Amino acid sequence: MLSTDTWNEYQAILHSLKDDIIVTKLDGTITIASKAAGEIYGMEADHLVGRSVFDLEKDGVFTPLATPMVLRMKKRVTFIQTAADEKKLMVTALPVQGPDGEINRVVSYSHDITELKELKSYIADMEDEMKQVQNELDRVEQKRFHQEGIVSKSHKMQQIIQTAQQVADVDVNVLLLGESGVGKSSLAQFIHNRSSRKKGPFIEINAGAISEQLFEAELFGYVAGAFTGAKTGGSKGFAEMAQSGTLFIDEIGELSPQNQVKLLKLIHEKQFYRVGGRELITAxxxxxxxxxxxxxxxxxxxxxxxxxxxxINVVPVNIPPLRDRPDDIPALIDHIMETVSDKYEKKKVLDGVVWQELLLNRWPGNVRELINVIERLVVTSTGEVITLDDLPHEYCNNTPVRFNKQLEETLPETLDRVEKQILLEAKQRHKSTVKIAEVLGISQPSAFRKLRKHGIK
Structure with a gap:
């Protein structure tokens, strides 16, 4: 603090500043200290003047020191200083030259950044919590997708799900394309469940399963006496049953040319008559x-x-076959195993070799075929572990070359090669050793040791 007791303009200016300002001699003795400096270090500014910063550091008032740092570097420095009670200060110190051009004093000023650091820590904690919440929401969403028969681990399926969600709430006609068994019905239900019509009915009809002669009556319904065998009182058709909801027509490519015309008229006019009726019904x-x-x-x-x-082809969605999205197969197997096991109240697990056979199959029948095979395994296998002996022969030996002994190779070398190949494939599909151990039917420590043994990272 300035030594004079009388009012001094420079002293008044100094104490009006909100910053902590301290001036020291080269030996560390404080010659000037602002009022804010005293407040920030927990003492009167007068009590700082005349004291050595080295003594104050020993007393735990603050550390590290600005004076020796500036004298050593001979330039402006900025650093984080810790004061009592773990208070954090951002200190900037600079040399002051005397008449001879040599450093004569060191002046420093600081800002209390404790709240900023606490805020940064709080934000970091909040970000971690948000990530955990998002991960949990993703897990719940994936579980909800799984309940609807939708598994979307692969990039291709993730894009399809994104498209389905985008068009769900827009009342446009959607055409789902793909091989039999890829999950077109599940995706149609998925779109309906996320649309503004989700509280309405979801009516599914298979055009290939209805005879050409009955299609019109099935689609539009009929009145009493419309034809021989008609129910007394008539019957609603699928178009009327789907009012306020979604009408899903599967296998539309099987419609006869005559029935295509009737469907086209319905789509165009949004109106229809029951067979034999005269009342115009709005679709x-x-x-x-x-x-x-x-x-x-x-x-x-x-x-x-x-x-x-x-x-019908306003928004086309092409669902790829299972062989083109192998990343979905492990998740599908897990989901189907859980669903089927719960359905039949049989807790079963797949042997690692069975896993490999299922993963490497081409699945011409796609998801539907995979469901049928796993359901058969759960129902017909006698033990808790489903082994290769339980797997139908047509799904075995998908990789005979991998397991064959090569020339001039000992049995341990063959086993070692096969083990490494299986681990490599498992590592490509699963990131954690816990999951790898689960799918291969071994313990997590064993999976870790085997991966390290083969140099798989």
Whole structure:
């Protein structure tokens, strides 16, 4: 503090500053200290003047020191200083030259950043919590997807799910394309469940399973006496049953040319009559269709109407076959095993070799075939562990070359090679050793040791 007791302009200015300002001699003795300096270090500014910063450091008032740092570096320095009660200060110190051009004093000023550091720590904690919450939400969402038969671990399926979610709440016609068994029905239900019509009915019909003669009556319904065998009182058709909801027509490529015309008229006019009836009924449903056919090829052969194709193909979604999205297979196996085990109240696990056979199969029947095979394994296997002996022969020996003994190779070398290959494939599909151990039917420490043994990172 300035030595004079009388009012001094420079002293008044100094004490009006909110910053902690301290000036020291070269030996560390404090010659000037602002009022804020005393407040920040927990003592009167007058009590700081005349004291050595080295003594104050020993007393735990603050550390590290600005004076020796500036004298050593001979330039402006900025650093974080810790004061009593773990208070954090950002200190900037600079040399002051005397008349001879040599350093004569060291002046420093600081800002209390304790709250900033606490805020930063709080934000970091909040970010961690948000990540945990997001991970939990993702897990819940994935579980909800799984309950609807949707597994989307692969990038291809993630894109399809994103598209489905985008179009769900827009009342446009969607055409689902893909081989039999890829999950077109599940995706149609998924879209309905996320649409504004989710409280309405979801009506699914298979065009390939309805005879050409009955299609009109099934779609539009009929009145009493419309034809021989008609129910007394008539019957609603699928179009009327789907009011305020979604009408899903699977295998639309199987419709006859005559029935294609009737469907086209329904889509265009949004109205229909029951067979034999005279009351005009307004159609109020969202239309989703699906096919495993190449409709462009059917159009070229005059088997499918081009105008109908353009009506139903507002948003096409092409679901790839299971062989083109192998990353989905492990998650599908887990989901199907859990679902089927709960359904039949049988807790079963798959042997590691069975896992490998299922993972490497081409699955021409796609997800539907995988479900059927796992359901058969759970129901027919006698032990808690489903082994290779339980697997139908047509699903075995998918990788005979890998397991064959090579020339001039000993049995231990063959086993070692096979083990490494299995571990490599498991590591590619699963990030954690816990999951690898689970799918291979070994303990987590064993999985860790085996990965390290083969140099797999």
């Amino acid at each position: 109020d449903f969202r239309l989703i269709t699906a096919t495993n056919r190449d409709l462009s090829e059917s159009i070229a052969k005059n088997e499918f109407r081009e105008d109908l194709y353009f009506r």
